[in-house]
Amino acid sequence: MNTPLAERMRPKSITDYFGQEHLLGPKGSLTQMIANGVFPSLIFWGPPGTGKTTLAQLLAQEKERPFYQLSAINAGVKEVREIIHKAEHSGGLFSGKNPILFIDEIHRFSKSQQDSLLNAVEKGIITLIGATTENPSFEVINALLSRCQVYTLNALEKVDLEKILQKAITKDAQLKEKQIKIKESEALIELAGGDARKLLSLLELVIQANPKKTIEINNKLVFETIQTNTVLFDKNGDFHYDIVSAFIKSIRGSDPNAAVYWLARMIEAGEEISFIARRLLILAAEDIGIANPTALVLANSTFQAVTSVGYPEGRILLSECALYLATSPKSNKAYKAIDTALEKVKQTGNLPVPLHLRNAPTKLMKEMGYGDGYRYAHDYKDQFVEQEFLPKEIAGTKFYDPAENPKEKTIRDFLKNRWENKYGY
Numbered sequence: 001m002n003t004p005l006a007e008r009m010r011p012k013s014i015t016d017y018f019g020q021e022h023l024l025g026p027k028g029s030l031t032q033m034i035a036n037g038v039f040p041s042l043i044f045w046g047p048p049g050t051g052k053t054t055l056a057q058l059l060a061q062e063k064e065r066p067f068y069q070l071s072a073i074n075a076g077v078k079e080v081r082e083i084i085h086k087a088e089h090s091g092g093l094f095s096g097k098n099p100i101l102f103i104d105e106i107h108r109f110s111k112s113q114q115d116s117l118l119n120a121v122e123k124g125i126i127t128l129i130g131a132t133t134e135n136p137s138f139e140v141i142n143a144l145l146s147r148c149q150v151y152t153l154n155a156l157e158k159v160d161l162e163k164i165l166q167k168a169i170t171k172d173a174q175l176k177e178k179q180i181k182i183k184e185s186e187a188l189i190e191l192a193g194g195d196a197r198k199l200l201s202l203l204e205l206v207i208q209a210n211p212k213k214t215i216e217i218n219n220k221l222v223f224e225t226i227q228t229n230t231v232l233f234d235k236n237g238d239f240h241y242d243i244v245s246a247f248i249k250s251i252r253g254s255d256p257n258a259a260v261y262w263l264a265r266m267i268e269a270g271e272e273i274s275f276i277a278r279r280l281l282i283l284a285a286e287d288i289g290i291a292n293p294t295a296l297v298l299a300n301s302t303f304q305a306v307t308s309v310g311y312p313e314g315r316i317l318l319s320e321c322a323l324y325l326a327t328s329p330k331s332n333k334a335y336k337a338i339d340t341a342l343e344k345v346k347q348t349g350n351l352p353v354p355l356h357l358r359n360a361p362t363k364l365m366k367e368m369g370y371g372d373g374y375r376y377a378h379d380y381k382d383q384f385v386e387q388e389f390l391p392k393e394i395a396g397t398k399f400y401d402p403a404e405n406p407k408e409k410t411i412r413d414f415l416k417n418r419w420e421n422k423y424g425y
Helices: 029-036 052-062 077-088 111-123 158-171 186-192 196-209 219-228 240-252 256-268 273-291 294-309 314-326 333-348 363-367 406-423
Strands: 041-045 067-071 100-104 127-132 148-152 179-182 214-217
Touching: 029 052, 041 052, 052 067, 052 100, 052 127, 067 077, 077 100, 077 111, 111 127, 158 179, 158 186, 158 196, 186 196, 186 219, 196 214, 196 219, 214 219, 240 256, 240 273, 240 314, 256 273, 256 314, 273 294, 273 314, 273 333, 273 406, 294 314
Parallel strands: 041 127, 041 148, 067 100, 100 127, 179 214
Antiparallel strands: none
């Protein structure tokens, strides 16, 4: 069997590992952990192809620990218990060499499956290393998460991807049989999107599609090869973010036909139903927002419903939601408003709350002027009276600017009637 290039190039030691300087650099947290001999259970969170599996294997090798590996896609409680049983009878608990259990895509484990790990992790029978592309705060149960340290792995930088390319064409035994020169690497790096595995898969595809002994790789050759050998999605997740991107952009661009096509591609490829529903939920707030607040309600209902229903019926719920969002008015003003406000907070720091807006639950606070001058809106016509609600240092700053859709035009009229002089609506 011909082993894929990405697997052949998997680092054999920590020194061969590229990227994640914040973890493995001289002052990296994992570097310190290795040096200090402390090795707790870990969760590696990051995009595909950032080296989560490899790092787990290398840490086991570095600490001379037995290493067991499971994928949450095809393993369950039975497989977990079998490994725990082996660990209990290995003597590792008393020697300080307890086995490492690595679970890839741990976010796919159900609550009961994650519960099956708790006792063994807590007692130190195994050291757990979980890998996930999803936020552990949402996908890993609190009891297990509290027993693990979470480390974030970032998409690889261009300089790291360049090193990986050069190492592949100069060190891999099969590629060394050819004369390969990388004249231009921009296309490979751009298409890889920070994913080392995808980068090497693309490189291998280009080389296999051009069987000459001497190959000069440039951007044109890469794009031509990819266009005629399109592999845009696979069940192992190498390319699924491309499909997700196309799906989201189709809905954002109000194209229901494209949206339902990319949805079908994800469903056919076995994408997790809650992953799709979560992306729709985020899109409803980010790209539709106040233009149609019902979109968020529907997306949230869809998320809850498909979690209960699952496949195959869940495909209908996802389709309804995707089509509704695609044909809805669009506005990113809520998204832009909070990001603008966050940037202002970073620039100005913790500005004091104006005295008239502060609560005055004690006599001393009242004597200090807390609450003085505050005007209760319901005591005035139309439940409105102009007063200052921002710190004086940023008074008059407009964070929300309504878009030109029917709903937000109504909102603009509402704000103009009240705040035209201050905010310029």
